[in-house]
Amino acid sequence: MINKIAPSIAHALQGLTNDQTLLIGGFGTAGIPDELIDGLIAVVQERQVQGLTVVNNNAGNGEAGLAALLKTGCVRKVICSFPRQADSYVFDGLYRSGKVELELVPQGNLAERIRAAGAGIGAFFTPTGFGTELAKHSDGSPKETREINGRMYVLEHPIHADIALIKAERGDRWGNLTYRKAARNFGPVMATAAKCTIASVHEVVELGSLDPESIVTPGIFVSHVVQVPRVATQGGGFKKEA
Amino acid sequence: MAYTRKTKDQMAARVAQDIPEGAYVNLGIGMPTQVANHLPQGLEVILHSENGILGMGPAPVAGQEDYDLINAGKQPVTLMPGGVFFHHADSFSMMRGGHLDICVLGAFQVSEQGDLANWHTGEPGAIPAVGGAMDLAIGAKQTWVMMDLLTKQGASKVVRACSYPVTGLACVKRIYTDLATLEVTPQGLRLIDAVDGLSRDELAQLVGLPIHG
Numbered sequence: 291m292i293n294k295i296a297p298s299i300a301h302a303l304q305g306l307t308n309d310q311t312l313l314i315g316g317f318g319t320a321g322i323p324d325e326l327i328d329g330l331i332a333v334v335q336e337r338q339v340q341g342l343t344v345v346n347n348n349a350g351n352g353e354a355g356l357a358a359l360l361k362t363g364c365v366r367k368v369i370c371s372f373p374r375q376a377d378s379y380v381f382d383g384l385y386r387s388g389k390v391e392l393e394l395v396p397q398g399n400l401a402e403r404i405r406a407a408g409a410g411i412g413a414f415f416t417p418t419g420f421g422t423e424l425a426k427h428s429d430g431s432p433k434e435t436r437e438i439n440g441r442m443y444v445l446e447h448p449i450h451a452d453i454a455l456i457k458a459e460r461g462d463r464w465g466n467l468t469y470r471k472a473a474r475n476f477g478p479v480m481a482t483a484a485k486c487t488i489a490s491v492h493e494v495v496e497l498g499s500l501d502p503e504s505i506v507t508p509g510i511f512v513s514h515v516v517q518v519p520r521v522a523t524q525g526g527g528f529k530k531e532a
Numbered sequence: 533m534a535y536t537r538k539t540k541d542q543m544a545a546r547v548a549q550d551i552p553e554g555a556y557v558n559l560g561i562g563m564p565t566q567v568a569n570h571l572p573q574g575l576e577v578i579l580h581s582e583n584g585i586l587g588m589g590p591a592p593v594a595g596q597e598d599y600d601l602i603n604a605g606k607q608p609v610t611l612m613p614g615g616v617f618f619h620h621a622d623s624f625s626m627m628r629g630g631h632l633d634i635c636v637l638g639a640f641q642v643s644e645q646g647d648l649a650n651w652h653t654g655e656p657g658a659i660p661a662v663g664g665a666m667d668l669a670i671g672a673k674q675t676w677v678m679m680d681l682l683t684k685q686g687a688s689k690v691v692r693a694c695s696y697p698v699t700g701l702a703c704v705k706r707i708y709t710d711l712a713t714l715e716v717t718p719q720g721l722r723l724i725d726a727v728d729g730l731s732r733d734e735l736a737q738l739v740g741l742p743i744h745g
Contacts, residue, residue: 398624
């Protein structure tokens with residue numbers, strides 16, 4: 291019998307090792323897998339994991355969640371679109387002191403690079419970022435460009451990951467998932483791009499009770515489902531964004 | 533001659549006036565968000581939010597906020613009947629794929645060729661952040677900019693070439709400002725309208741570039 295319902299977050303994170311790449315879902319207050327991040331921090335501290343690359347839209351707020359993960363010192367590199375926020379001081383400090391490397395990626399290119407990884411695409415040409423500072427590699431050399439039908443494009447590569455942590459709403463033991471409102475954001479795309487995808491859900495339901503027409507992430511993309519208590523998502527921490 | 537600058541509300545109303553029924557529109561963070569307040573009641577315009585919403589409605593009444601239902605500026609919003617949710621790759625496909633009709637963005641500078649600078653001041657030591665700005669700039673069928681024409685120091689933000697790092701090249705179609713509305717054409721800037729009392733010649737002097745009628 292297939293049973294992807296994990297007894298604990300630590301159990302689901304058994305495969306975590308040094309230097310892995312982790313996709314972490316969420317945008318603003320919506321879809322951040324807070325409980326999974328807390329569980330990750332506990333495992334990182336217990337096993338003294340180092341050298342992680344974290345992919346998220348942002349780079350943490352305040353002291354909790356992703357910021358707390360950064361604070362442990364286990365993250366070597368952040369790949370994101372919007373690191374600078376009113377309260378992103380943990381990232382700011384680590385970045386300015388050279389302890390964390392930043393790869394800044396336009397949000398749509400970020401989503402598409404993750405999608406490409408999940409879809410088995412080798413690389414793709416995108417118009418986004420052409421002619422800008424972000425059409426350069428970290429060493430300053432230009433990324434490959436090409437004119438296609440009169441328009442200019444930049445070659446971008448997929449972002450493959452070892453582990454994805456995403457937040458869903460409901461799941462079953464085959465790993466089929468549904469989401470809630472705009473908390474869906476990066477979840478379905480990230481689920482496809484990691485060797486091991488761990489989804490938190492607020493409800494575990496019987497196999498067959500999710501409407502097959504409404505399942506957003508088919509279980510083939512999901513390794514572990516962890517049930518977490520429902521907590522109302524809260525505001526705050528995002529009010530002064532540029 | 534004396535003239536009066538448009539208020540932010542008047543600028544938002546001016547932009548709203550040009551949005552046709554049935555348009556799929558993304559309103560950027562900041563000033564462009566206010567355009568929604570000026571769309572006539574009953575006009576069906578479908579608002580897109582790049583975090584994964586089509587058919588976005590206004591802010592909820594106090595106490596009804598749902599922080600799983602937020603806009604790209606991370607403020608709580610509502611969903612109109614017929615509204616839908618989707619993931620990020622689909623959301624940005626709607627832009628990049630040319631499905632979105634209009635995108636309204638703020639800007640630091642726009643060049644006379646329509647180059648846009650709105651993501652980074654390029655100051656040394658500043659941590660850059662881009663979000664969806666570059667995707668939006670080149671994604672919509674039409675990108676409109678909404679900004680004050682002049683900086684606080686009186687320099688034109690419509691320029692021959694952007695001095696700030698660019699967000700996208702030759703992507704801006706119209707520039708809505710507190711003094712005039714301009715169209716970016718292959719022949720250069722064209723005046724659509726200006727505030728009362730401001731002539732095309734005076735405007736061209738303020739901007740320092742030729743402006744066609």
